[in-house]
Amino acid sequence: MFHLHLTTLLPILSIRLTLSTSAPNTPPTCTVPPPNGYELIDDTPLINTAIATCGPFSGTILIPSSPTTTPYSIRSQIDLTPCAHCDIQLEAPLLVSRDEWTYWNAAHSIIKLSNVSGATIRSLTGKGGIDGNAVDYYWRERWPWGYGGGMNDGPHFMHITNSSSNIFVEGLSVWNVPRRFFRIDGGARDVLLKDLDLRVRDQWNVFGNAVEESESFGVEVADARDISIVDVSMDFRCARDGRGGEVGGGVGVCVAIDRGTSNITVENLNCVRAIAGVAVMIGTSDFGPLGGSGGRDIPVGHDVQDVLVKNLTYGGGIGGWATGWANAIEFRNETVRNVVWDGVEVLDGSPVLLGECADVLPFPMLNCIGLEVWMVGLLLT
Ligand SMILES: *[C@@H]1O[C@H](CO)[C@@H](O)[C@H](O)[C@H]1NC(C)=O
Ligand SMILES: *[C@@H]1O[C@H](CO)[C@@H](O)[C@H](O)[C@H]1NC(C)=O
Ligand SMILES: *[C@@H]1O[C@H](CO)[C@@H](O)[C@H](O)[C@H]1NC(C)=O
Ligand SMILES: *[C@@H]1O[C@H](CO)[C@@H](O)[C@H](O)[C@H]1NC(C)=O
Ligand SMILES: *[C@@H]1O[C@H](CO)[C@@H](O)[C@H](O)[C@H]1NC(C)=O
Numbered sequence: 001m002f003h004l005h006l007t008t009l010l011p012i013l014s015i016r017l018t019l020s021t022s023a024p025n026t027p028p029t030c031t032v033p034p035p036n037g038y039e040l041i042d043d044t045p046l047i048n049t050a051i052a053t054c055g056p057f058s059g060t061i062l063i064p065s066s067p068t069t070t071p072y073s074i075r076s077q078i079d080l081t082p083c084a085h086c087d088i089q090l091e092a093p094l095l096v097s098r099d100e101w102t103y104w105n106a107a108h109s110i111i112k113l114s115n116v117s118g119a120t121i122r123s124l125t126g127k128g129g130i131d132g133n134a135v136d137y138y139w140r141e142r143w144p145w146g147y148g149g150g151m152n153d154g155p156h157f158m159h160i161t162n163s164s165s166n167i168f169v170e171g172l173s174v175w176n177v178p179r180r181f182f183r184i185d186g187g188a189r190d191v192l193l194k195d196l197d198l199r200v201r202d203q204w205n206v207f208g209n210a211v212e213e214s215e216s217f218g219v220e221v222a223d224a225r226d227i228s229i230v231d232v233s234m235d236f237r238c239a240r241d242g243r244g245g246e247v248g249g250g251v252g253v254c255v256a257i258d259r260g261t262s263n264i265t266v267e268n269l270n271c272v273r274a275i276a277g278v279a280v281m282i283g284t285s286d287f288g289p290l291g292g293s294g295g296r297d298i299p300v301g302h303d304v305q306d307v308l309v310k311n312l313t314y315g316g317g318i319g320g321w322a323t324g325w326a327n328a329i330e331f332r333n334e335t336v337r338n339v340v341w342d343g344v345e346v347l348d349g350s351p352v353l354l355g356e357c358a359d360v361l362p363f364p365m366l367n368c369i370g371l372e373v374w375m376v377g378l379l380l381t
Contacts, residue, residue: 030054031062035072039095042075055083058118062089065127071095077107085118090128090172098133101140101154101178108296109159110177113167114186116160122170132157132177138203138215138239154178154215160224161186161297168192175199180217185260185285185297188224193232200236203251214275214284216252222285222299223260228267235272250274250317250349255309258285259334260301267310271322277314278341280304280325282334305337312341316349324352 030050035043050061063072071093080086096110104110110132113119122128137154157177160167163186174181174196181198184191200216218234221227236252254271255278257264271277285299314322323341344351 028054028057028059029062030059031064032072034066034069035092037070039073039097040075041073042097043072044074044076044078047072047078051078051080051086051088052082055080055086058085058087060087060089063092063094063128065091065125071131073097074110075100076103077109078111080111080113080116080119080121083113083116083119085166086120088119088121090121090123090130091125092127094128094130096131096133096177098136101137104155104178105153107155109156109183111158113158113160113164115162116164116167118166119164120168120170121158121172122168123172126171126173128171129173129175130157130177131175134176134178135202137178138176140204156180156183158182160184160188160191163187163189165190168194169196170194171196173197173199176201177216179215180220182219183217183285183297184219184224184227185222185299186224189226191224191226192228192230193219194228194230196232198232198234198236200252202239203236204239214253216274217256218252218254218271218274220253220256220258220285221261221264222258222297223301225262225264227261227263228265229255229269230265231268233270233272234274236274250320252276253281254278256281256284257304257307258282258299259304260299261307262303262305264307265310266308266312269309269311270313270315272315273317273320275316275320276324276326277312277316277320277322277344278309279321279323280307280336280339282325282336284326303335303337304339305335307339309339309341309344311343313345313347314349315347318349320349322346322349322351 030053032046032050047063054061069092074094075097156179157174158181160182165188167190182193198218203216216236219229234254236250238249238251250273252274253276254269254274255266257280259282266278269278285297309323312322316322322344325336
């Protein structure tokens with residue numbers, strides 16, 4: 001009976017996946033079949049089956065391009081958990097579903113890397129664009145707390161967590177995702193984000209409203225170390241001035257570094273229109289500026305140390321600031337050590353926000369003892 005079961009299963013597998021194992025020690029390649037072709041049919045199972053089949057064997061998961069393919073419709077979470085030194089080659093467009101926020105809120109991320117040791121996610125042809133499709137999410141009612149839960153309940157685009165290491169993301173174009181493009185936490189280390197183009201359009205912005213200004217983050221790091229962000233372009237704009245926002249004005253933060261972090265390098269970042277460029281933001285990832293719903297991904301670590309920001313170009317706008325530090329309501333003392341901004345060109349907006357490094361609320365705030373921050377070569381143009 002067991003044998004019969006296996007032999008009936010095998011042809012099904014070979015139809016769904018092209019699994020090639022040329023030599024015993026050659027890592028396998030799984031080519032994901034073409035998408036079903038309908039936005040309402042979830043293509044994620046095709047991708048997750050390939051990851052589960054080739055991922056554990058250092059294999060390649062190829063999502064191939066084809067002139068006739070419609071985007072892969074992503075209606076459920078892409079889960080890289082089975083990966084061990086896998087190589088995901090994304091050469092076709094992905095389109096995230098936009099009508100299932102209750103599902104996405106609970107899933108918490110569109111692409112999950114939990115306890116993954118070794119994963120590369122890249123596009124070699126540059127055709128692997130991802131449309132996060134979140135414009136209606138941006139325009140949801142925030143009160144009473146939108147899709148079941150306030151500002152902190154949307155999914156991140158990619159969540160790298162639970163001690164994941166040796167993660168390399170390269171050559172992707174990603175736009176209009178719900179919250180953080182990349183959220184790195186949970187003891188993750190050795191992450192390289194390189195050659196990325198991240199864009200936000202039509203975010204619903206109430207100018208000066210910290211909740212709405214800070215939904216879109218390019219990269220948010222907490223409880224993580226040895227992170228490099230290199231050759232990245234981010235351009236985050238709000239829709240219109242209907243609610244007080246500047247037309248085409250900035251929303252979000254390009255790179256936010258929260259507590260529990262060390263050895264973070266940001267190099268060659270072009271940050272356009274966001275409210276903040278690269279900032280140390282203590283406590284914003286858990287509470288959010290106005291308290292938020294909290295409860296998930298709260299950093300356990302203390303302190304921020306050894307941050308190098310090299311060659312940041314910032315073209316913000318009204319109210320925007322290129323560098324600096326800020327902190328939300330914080331119940332502990334944290335220390336910020338050895339943060340260097342070296343070579344910041346400010347095209348528009350302010351060079352720096354020196355955050356509330358004092359007790360402005362009836363709570364202990366960021367403890368400034370040991371604060372060592374250097375700004376080198378800050379260029380105002
Ligand atoms: C991280 O690991 C914990 C413990 O195994 C688990 O409960 C949690 O769901 C994991 N996080 C993610 C995002 O998978
Ligand atoms: C990650 O997986 C390893 C086993 O591969 C396990 O020992 C470890 O506890 C896991 N860590 C987390 C944070 O889930
Ligand atoms: C800092 O992180 C980078 C990877 O981003 C790594 O190559 C380097 O060895 C780390 N430095 C230290 C001192 O750990
Ligand atoms: C600085 O970064 C920009 C991208 O933001 C890049 O075009 C430029 O070549 C970089 N400059 C140096 C000296 O690396
Ligand atoms: C933070 O540091 C200040 C000054 O050193 C001290 O008075 C306060 O008790 C500390 N707060 C906490 C929560 O440790």
